[in-house]
Amino acid sequence: MxxxxxxxxxxxxxxxxxxxxxxxxxxxxxxxxxxxxxxxxxxxxxxxxxxxxxxxxxxxxxxxxxxxxxxxxxxxxxxxxxxxxxxxxxxxxxxxxxxxxxxxxxxxxxxxxxxxxxxxxxxxxxxxxxxxxxxxxxxxxxxxxxxxxxxxxxxxxxxxxxxxxxxxxxxxxxxxxxxxxxxxxxxxxxxxxxxxxxxxxxxxxxxxxxxxxxxxxxxxxxxxxxxxxxxxxxxxxxxxxxxPGENRDEKNDELIQWLGEKSECSSVFVSFGSEYFLTKEDMEEIALGLELSNVNFIWVVRFPVGQKMRLEEALPEGFLERVKNRGRIVEGWAPQAKILRHPSIGGFVCHCGWSSVLESIEHGVPIIAIPMHLDQPINAKLAVEVGAAVEVVRGENQRLDRDVIAQVIKDVVIGNVGDDLRRNVRVLSQKIQSxxxxxxxxxxxxxxxxxxxx
Missing domain, CATH: 3.40.50.2000 (Glycogen Phosphorylase B;)
Structure with missing residues (x-):
């Protein structure tokens, strides 16, 4: 037995x-x-x-x-x-x-x-x-x-x-x-x-x-x-x-309350995993892309252990002030599953680590894919193939572009592309659970x- x-x-x-x-x-x-x-x-x-x-x-x-x-x-x-x-x-x-x-x-x-x-x-x-x-x-x-x-x-x-x-x-x-x-x-x-x-x-x-x-x-x-x-x-x-019943951490409830003030599918969650750290160049383009998109967002920003840096130093000058009414920057950690389950989340901007891809699909949230290294580009292509994601295409020099990021975010959160993705992802979610x-x-x-x- x-x-x-x-x-x-x-x-x-x-x-x-x-x-x-x-x-x-x-x-x-x-x-x-x-x-x-x-x-x-x-x-x-x-x-x-x-x-x-x-x-x-x-x-x-x-x-x-x-x-x-x-x-x-x-x-x-x-x-x-x-x-x-x-x-x-x-x-x-x-x-x-x-x-x-x-x-x-x-x-x-x-x-x-x-x-x-x-x-x-x-x-x-x-x-x-x-x-x-x-x-x-x-x-x-x-x-x-x-x-x-x-x-x-x-x-x-x-x-x-x-x-x-x-x-x-x-x-x-x-x-x-x-x-x-x-x-x-x-x-x-x-x-x-x-x-x-x-x-x-x-x-x-x-x-x-x-x-x-x-x-x-x-x-x-x-x-x-x-x-x-x-x-x-x-x-x-x-x-x-x-x-979800095992995780009762309430220290980030303020974020959930903030999301509760936003309309359905109007916001994006932004996170690039616990063990990858954005270059200053990538961080700048992502920040300015979020700003240009005019979409609400929660962004989890992480720095390597031992690297002491203020958010004001890491992000473009004046960014925090310009987005303060529609963006929240969280340093270190945020309750990812709890945020993705929230009805105001209309997209997940992520690196496409496999856990993040699965979690986004499970909660019926379309993915705005910005893969970085290792198996992430393959995961991103898989998510696109099954109708769960749109990938942010890098330039020939492999650099991110703020305008491209902004456009993909708008397409997913506001445009018809997002409606189709949401339908596909929700069907996949139901099939996984069943x-x-x-x-x-x-x-x-x-x-x-x-x-x-x-």
Whole structure:
């Protein structure tokens, strides 16, 4: 029975990866599994705040200690606030903790492991311990299948023309296929694990299922293609967002009250994620685009940890004064889901991180896409393809233009384009919500079968 099954979950060290793992953990807990969620102590402090009393006896937090160095102290054992030049150092430090993780797994003896594809080497630890393992990429299936396609079939066009990465986007570190797949190649190395020379376990234990944070209504053809090229069963489990009832933070109610004074679909929410920081040039063009659009807005502005800058210094001169009656600038954080649910929101200006795309669709809000790097341009193209977004097209020099931004915002909030998008997005939202339980039930059945094969 599922009630006796222990599932070990191992996300990458970024909040954007940890959160969907945690939400999946809650879904599995609701269906009788005991969950052991493993990360570094600094990340577990973040996770603890999101585990309610309901899950306190079924979701257990497991500390994985990494080596501390002067360059990478314990408070940098997370991507949150990590200086970009230390990302490869963190990745390599995590790899060197394989033996620690191996010993944790030997102690817990889980029936199954769900691991982030960034840690591809986890599959070898699972194999050495005879534990079934399930891959969990937290990005879109379109992006993941595109990366794998380019890795497996170099020089061949991706079979879906709507999804591509231009040469200029590639130069901006968009879906770096070579670097993204180094981990796959490194799985063939057994030198740094004492048990890797033991005989191979059956292939089904580590290569039979991949779970994806998506739904068939959005990415059916990409799921089918990913299944074809990996020879794995690809199962979707929905968007995996925190239950709105669990988040009762009222410190931003003033923003909601402000929105309540605006007419329906008259405002945009603007946010570019928790771990990307706009250049001064991009920030200026976005600010002036918002100003030229004459649309109400809430804009979440973030600066890197340790960078002290006043909003007046970061934004164009006089901007705050000129937009004070129709714009709110929030530094650091705002209740994104609560804002997107508000009826006065008519569009979401965002970077198209996969979480933001799914959240916007779930709440029936059209996307004004301004992708920045990594898989975001692919997510933006996917959102356009399914009728949920309009992308702000950059100039030949890849620079944003305030006039283009203003026009797209007006088209979505005021024009007929926005009416069509809203209809499309609301239909998608209904389809996602109606299929989520069925998809989760299918995944649980597969997990139960895998555990039974151990």
């Amino acid at each position: 599922a009630s006796s099954r222990k599932v070990f979950m191992f996300p990458w060290l970024a909040y954007g990866h940890i959160s969907p793992h945690l939400e999946l953990a809650k879904k599995l807990s609701d269906r009788g599994f005991s969950i052991y969620l493993c990360s570094t102590p600094i990340n577990l402090e973040f996770i603890k705040k999101k585990i309610t009393q309901k899950y306190s006896s079924s979701i257990y937090l497991v500390e994985l200690h990494l080596q501390e160095t002067p360059e990478l102290p314990a408070f940098y054992h997370t991507t949150n606030g990590l200086p970009p030049h230390l990302m490869s150092t963190l990745t390599n430090t995590l790899k060197r903790a394989k033996l620690n993780l191996y010993n944790i797994l030997k102690s817990i003896q889980p029936d199954l492991i769900i691991y982030d594809v960034i840690q591809m080497w986890t599959a070898r630890l699972a194999a050495a311990l005879n534990i079934p393992a399930v891959k969990f990429p937290t990005n879109s299936v379109a992006a993941f299948s595109y990366i794998l396609h380019k890795y497996i079939n170099p020089g061949q066009e991706f079979p879906f023309p709507a999804i591509y990465v231009s040469d200029i986007e590639q130069a901006r570190n968009v879906c770096d296929v070579k670097n993204a797949n180094n981990a796959e190649a490194e799985d063939n190395s057994t030198a740094d694990h004492p048990e890797d020379d033991e005989q191979e376990v059956p292939k089904r234990f580590c290569d039979s299922i991949m779970v994806v944070r998506s739904c068939r209504e959005i990415e059916r053809k990409y799921m089918n293609y990913l299944s074809d090229i990996t020879m794995m069963k690809v199962v979707s489990v929905g968007p995996l967002f925190q239950d 299929s989520e339980k069925e998809e989760l039930d299918e995944f649980v059945e597969l997990l139960t079968q895998l555990c039974g094969e151990k």
